[in-house]
Amino acid sequence: MKNYLLLLLLLPFLLKSQTLPQIFVHTDRGAYFPGDTVWFKAYVMNEGLLDAESHNLYLNMGNGDGVIRQRSILLLKNGMAAGYLVVPRQGIANNLFLNAYTKAMAVRPELYYIKTIPLIPESTTAPSSASALFQDNEIQLETYPVGGSFIAGVENELLIKSYLKGGKGISTSGRITDSAGSLSMPFHTDSTGYTRIKINPEPNTAYQVFWRRADGRDETGSVMDINYVSSKVMMQDMGSDSIRITVQSNMAANYELEARINYRQLFNSPVDFSASGQKNIYLKKSDLEQGILQVFLRHNTGKLLGRSAHMLGPPSEVFLTPEVVFNQNSMEEKGRNSFSIALSGETAAYLSIAITDIQMPVDTIDNIVGDIYLKPYLQNKNNDLKQYLAHQDKLQDILQNHLKPINFGELDRLPVVKDSLLYLKGKILMRKNEWTRFYARYQKLMSHDKKSKVGQRGASFGYKKQGDKQMVYTEVVPDSSGWFSIPELTFYDSLETRFSQIYRDLKFDEYKISYHFSDVPPLDKISVPSLEEQRLNNTNINNTGYYYGADYYIDNKGMRHIREVPVYRSKQQKRLDELEERYTSRAFRGKPEFVFDPHSEEQIIKRSMSLEQYLKMKIRRPTYGSIFLNERLISESNEVNLLLESDMSQIVYVKYYDYLQYRDFEGKATLVYQLTPAEVDRDFGKRIDQQTVGGYLRSKTFHNKIYDRTLERLVSDYDYRPTLYWNPDFEIKQKEQIVTFYNNSRAKGCWITIQGVTQSGKLVFYQKKYPN
Numbered sequence: 001m002k003n004y005l006l007l008l009l010l011l012p013f014l015l016k017s018q019t020l021p022q023i024f025v026h027t028d029r030g031a032y033f034p035g036d037t038v039w040f041k042a043y044v045m046n047e048g049l050l051d052a053e054s055h056n057l058y059l060n061m062g063n064g065d066g067v068i069r070q071r072s073i074l075l076l077k078n079g080m081a082a083g084y085l086v087v088p089r090q091g092i093a094n095n096l097f098l099n100a101y102t103k104a105m106a107v108r109p110e111l112y113y114i115k116t117i118p119l120i121p122e123s124t125t126a127p128s129s130a131s132a133l134f135q136d137n138e139i140q141l142e143t144y145p146v147g148g149s150f151i152a153g154v155e156n157e158l159l160i161k162s163y164l165k166g167g168k169g170i171s172t173s174g175r176i177t178d179s180a181g182s183l184s185m186p187f188h189t190d191s192t193g194y195t196r197i198k199i200n201p202e203p204n205t206a207y208q209v210f211w212r213r214a215d216g217r218d219e220t221g222s223v224m225d226i227n228y229v230s231s232k233v234m235m236q237d238m239g240s241d242s243i244r245i246t247v248q249s250n251m252a253a254n255y256e257l258e259a260r261i262n263y264r265q266l267f268n269s270p271v272d273f274s275a276s277g278q279k280n281i282y283l284k285k286s287d288l289e290q291g292i293l294q295v296f297l298r299h300n301t302g303k304l305l306g307r308s309a310h311m312l313g314p315p316s317e318v319f320l321t322p323e324v325v326f327n328q329n330s331m332e333e334k335g336r337n338s339f340s341i342a343l344s345g346e347t348a349a350y351l352s353i354a355i356t357d358i359q360m361p362v363d364t365i366d367n368i369v370g371d372i373y374l375k376p377y378l379q380n381k382n383n384d385l386k387q388y389l390a391h392q393d394k395l396q397d398i399l400q401n402h403l404k405p406i407n408f409g410e411l412d413r414l415p416v417v418k419d420s421l422l423y424l425k426g427k428i429l430m431r432k433n434e435w436t437r438f439y440a441r442y443q444k445l446m447s448h449d450k451k452s453k454v455g456q457r458g459a460s461f462g463y464k465k466q467g468d469k470q471m472v473y474t475e476v477v478p479d480s481s482g483w484f485s486i487p488e489l490t491f492y493d494s495l496e497t498r499f500s501q502i503y504r505d506l507k508f509d510e511y512k513i514s515y516h517f518s519d520v521p522p523l524d525k526i527s528v529p530s531l532e533e534q535r536l537n538n539t540n541i542n543n544t545g546y547y548y549g550a551d552y553y554i555d556n557k558g559m560r561h562i563r564e565v566p567v568y569r570s571k572q573q574k575r576l577d578e579l580e581e582r583y584t585s586r587a588f589r590g591k592p593e594f595v596f597d598p599h600s601e602e603q604i605i606k607r608s609m610s611l612e613q614y615l616k617m618k619i620r621r622p623t624y625g626s627i628f629l630n631e632r633l634i635s636e637s638n639e640v641n642l643l644l645e646s647d648m649s650q651i652v653y654v655k656y657y658d659y660l661q662y663r664d665f666e667g668k669a670t671l672v673y674q675l676t677p678a679e680v681d682r683d684f685g686k687r688i689d690q691q692t693v694g695g696y697l698r699s700k701t702f703h704n705k706i707y708d709r710t711l712e713r714l715v716s717d718y719d720y721r722p723t724l725y726w727n728p729d730f731e732i733k734q735k736e737q738i739v740t741f742y743n744n745s746r747a748k749g750c751w752i753t754i755q756g757v758t759q760s761g762k763l764v765f766y767q768k769k770y771p772n
């Protein structure tokens with residue numbers, strides 16, 4: 001046996017390969033009602049620290065069919081960003097799903113971070129047992145040789161896992177026998193479903209494994225697959241500050257040993273055996289970032305012979321658990337609570353804190369350790385990661401038999417990308433071949449202007465950020481492909497744009513501006529978890545006692561409570577409200593069947609259209625009834641015809657009623673509001689493109705409820721809040737920090753979940769129920 005320290009380990013740190021970040025999204029709750037707001041905090045890490053080099057996080061939300069319902073881009077600051085999403089009230093069956101990725105990951109959807117957002121069904125009664133999803137409770141069993149294979153003639157270690165069909169580990173007992181009947185090796189798995197035994201299988205001998213079924217009496221069994229190789233690789237935590245990598249071989253051979261931390265290659269070095277034996281390589285844990293260390297042993301032909309994995313972290317534990325001490329703990333309705341948070345040995349930590357009603361499900365909230373360091377590498381992403389993390393000695397067993405194969409060679413060949421702030425870009429789209437002819441004429445005009453020293457002229461581009469009163473105008477010059485850019489124009493939420501051609505003798509007869517606030521192509525569909533994972537989430541939610549109705553909910557005592565549903569007005573509705581207030585009188589403010597804002601519609605902006613053409617296209621009725629112009633009934637046919645022939649550039653607002661009652665009039669009616677000659681925009685028409693485009697998702701502040709006076713607690717309305725407290729920007733910079741929150745009207749208790757990252761890159765996780 002030969003022990004040595006591999007000196008070449010120092011060389012790989014000089015190599016630069018593509019590194020990919022790890023992403024985690026912490027939401028304020030584990031499940032949501034239709035119409036709810038999802039508050040979240042995103043963490044992006046790379047090479048063991050919060051990723052200061054990534055500026056943009058792309059976040060898409062969709063349903064189980066892969067249909068994207070919302071696209072967002074977050075502006076990261078030191079690898080973190082907070083935001084919110086609104087759950088649709090209709091059209092979602094069970095779950096929503098988030099996809100999050102950076103520019104470096106954009107071309108590899110299999111690397112995206114996927115998070116399930118379970119929805120609580122719209123039901124006011126508890127689900128019956130017949131409607132609950134059935135989960136097979138038969139015990140399954142797997143065997144896995146540590147190191148990936150067996151070497152003949154030496155003692156091997158065998159990992160055994162027992163679990164239910166859904167993936168949850170369960171204890172069982174069994175035995176391993178050989179075909180000759182001379183071997184009967186007993187084993188017993190623990191409560192997490194794992195155990196390890198020593199075994200020295202003989203070549204040309206068949207082995208079977210038997211284990212107890214769920215009833216605890218009858219046995220079932222299967223044939224063990226014994227695969228012999230000449231060499232394999234294993235890892236062992238040596239305590240203190242070192243990891244030992246052991247390469248074992250029963251013959252003289254040449255191998256290649258590769259080590260990776262997360263997605264990053266640590267080294268790739270030859271290992272030569274002049275005779276059978278064992279070689280050990282020692283790594284200092286203090287020199288390695290936190291995460292998954294994987295080693296691969298290959299024959300010099302490239303064939304994989306063995307693989308092993310180890311969870312790296314602080315010497316004593318995988319993650320840090322903050323110390324939480326209550327200073328004030330109230331069980332009164334709307335009562336005040338206060339606790340302190342401390343992290344020993346850390347100078348700074350960036351955390352997000354969620355406190356929810358004790359009745360709300362939290363077992364669906366993903367754990368930051370599991371999401372960053374386990375899920376990207378595991379084949380089976382089940383809901384038992386918290387159980388494994390609670391039994392940290394089982395992490396190595398999880399990694400040994402649940403790692404999915406990843407083609408790291410392809411990842412290493414990905415180009416190294418640089419991330420930067422996003423700015424608005426646009427492209428002029430025209431019919432086939434029309435842009436080429438137009439651009440040639442455009443170049444001639446610009447050449448003439450240069451000779452006459454007039455100066456190059458471009459197109460007029462105007463923009464107005466949210467909250468601004470006036471548009472800012474500039475000139476943009478498109479390139480030969482129709483692209484133009486607006487330097488340093490970055491923005492939150494939305495931007496109103498106006499694009500028009502300056503040259504009078506160049507008129508865009510048909511064109512459209514395609515705006516882009518992204519440097520990666522948008523996804524067509526969202527990636528969703530496996531059906532097995534979705535079933536696990538649904539089962540957890542359906543077994544809770546928090547039931548939802550459209551306008552009320554019923555608590556566990558059967559009491560019905562009115563829900564406060566936040567109202568979110570779209571920009572279109574805001575515009576319609578403004579038109580309604582400006583143009584209609586009180587007598588005509590009843591609710592119509594249809595209401596239209598023509599000057600916000602692309603087809604009206606781009607081309608000329610008469611009122612008659614517009615009404616036929618928009619009002620889905622055999623007739624549009626009588627016509628009121630600026631609230632005056634038009635009865636003369638000639639006047640009606642003239643109005644129907646008028647261009648839509650003059651019509652600012654249209655309403656249609658299946659039944660309208662006004663003075664002596666009753667029946668179908670269309671209300672048309674026409675601009676005065678002074679109000680008509682002379683530039684309105686086919687040469688103008690007006691759009692509203694989206695930018696970075698703006699962070700909003702969650703308003704934590706405060707009852708600081710006794711009178712306020714007594715006279716205020718019933719407090720139904722499922723989320724009692726949410727703070728995505730909690731920082732610990734001193735010895736301890738104080739958190740204060742108030743109960744809702746139920747006052748039955750709460751769940752406290754704390755997650756985050758320290759300045760040194762250590763993960764933080766805490767989750768506890770109060771009272772226990």
